Amino acid sequence: MRAAVIVFPGINREVDVANAIEMTSGRRPAMVWHGDSELPDVDLIVIGGGFSYGDYLRCGAMAAHSPIMSEIKRRAAKGVPVLGICNGFQIIAEAGLVPGTLMRNDHLKFVCADVHLKVETSQSLFTNRYQAGQVIKVPVAHGEGNYFVEPNMLKRLEDRGQIAFRYCTAAGELDGSGNPNGSQDNIAGVFNEAKTVLGLMPHPENAIEAQFGGSDGKALFEGLVDALS
Amino acid sequence: MKARVHITLKHGVLDPQGKAIGNALHRLGFAEVGEVRQGKFIELELGGSDVETARGRLDEMCRRLLANTVIENYSIELLA
Numbered sequence: 131m132r133a134a135v136i137v138f139p140g141i142n143r144e145v146d147v148a149n150a151i152e153m154t155s156g157r158r159p160a161m162v163w164h165g166d167s168e169l170p171d172v173d174l175i176v177i178g179g180g181f182s183y184g185d186y187l188r189c190g191a192m193a194a195h196s197p198i199m200s201e202i203k204r205r206a207a208k209g210v211p212v213l214g215i216c217n218g219f220q221i222i223a224e225a226g227l228v229p230g231t232l233m234r235n236d237h238l239k240f241v242c243a244d245v246h247l248k249v250e251t252s253q254s255l256f257t258n259r260y261q262a263g264q265v266i267k268v269p270v271a272h273g274e275g276n277y278f279v280e281p282n283m284l285k286r287l288e289d290r291g292q293i294a295f296r297y298c299t300a301a302g303e304l305d306g307s308g309n310p311n312g313s314q315d316n317i318a319g320v321f322n323e324a325k326t327v328l329g330l331m332p333h334p335e336n337a338i339e340a341q342f343g344g345s346d347g348k349a350l351f352e353g354l355v356d357a358l359s
Numbered sequence: 360m361k362a363r364v365h366i367t368l369k370h371g372v373l374d375p376q377g378k379a380i381g382n383a384l385h386r387l388g389f390a391e392v393g394e395v396r397q398g399k400f401i402e403l404e405l406g407g408s409d410v411e412t413a414r415g416r417l418d419e420m421c422r423r424l425l426a427n428t429v430i431e432n433y434s435i436e437l438l439a
Binding site (some may be wrong): 189235238278 | 372379
């Protein structure tokens, strides 16, 4: 699997996600600067976490108009998979690659903690190594992860199975007590309609080694390697 | 030409910052304060002199960058 990781000014998890990809695929991804307008021929495009452009205006708003984004949109339209994590999710939401938007956490505090997620479907490039309904533990680290989408669109997301992950309790309950930011319907990650683009707030790339608090995120990258190699 | 753009959260969209400001005002003794909504104010200088053209361009700026129309409304004020 050949991957490209996009580097924006102000992001800080690009090396973590590149390491996760290298560990699972055996290939170091290409690091592509946001000011470039060309992408190498790759099987996967990844936008990682951080604070692109200092979160000016709205988180992800500036980055969504970077030169490289036109090419990413073109590739995504052709079906090249795109993974946006944390700030990457905010960027691809601003760019219109996935529906909805990420607002300030409802409690107004930055949250850095392990959370539990319920995998909503195993029928995607990103989740094929998980079971539907499986509960995994991965960390979040964000101030603006409060997912919002208009009610009509929310229903469409549900009907089309575009919700990838929901925040839950350790026991897998969706009662809201496992929701770290006020996200609508406990939504932690969503797909585009074709399920070739995934945006999620939690950091699977920071849960790939047992000695660092857990490895539940590793299967996401392994699933991508299975599907794209 | 100068333009002022006001960006506000749509009704029905929770505004936790506005709520926190309201709570702080209550603590300061401003008991008359009801709901508080926070927004953004952007002032721009524009070249050209045609008001209609400017309005159209500003509308496009708002839709493409300045506002996120999933959650925000915007209004444009033009000053000669």
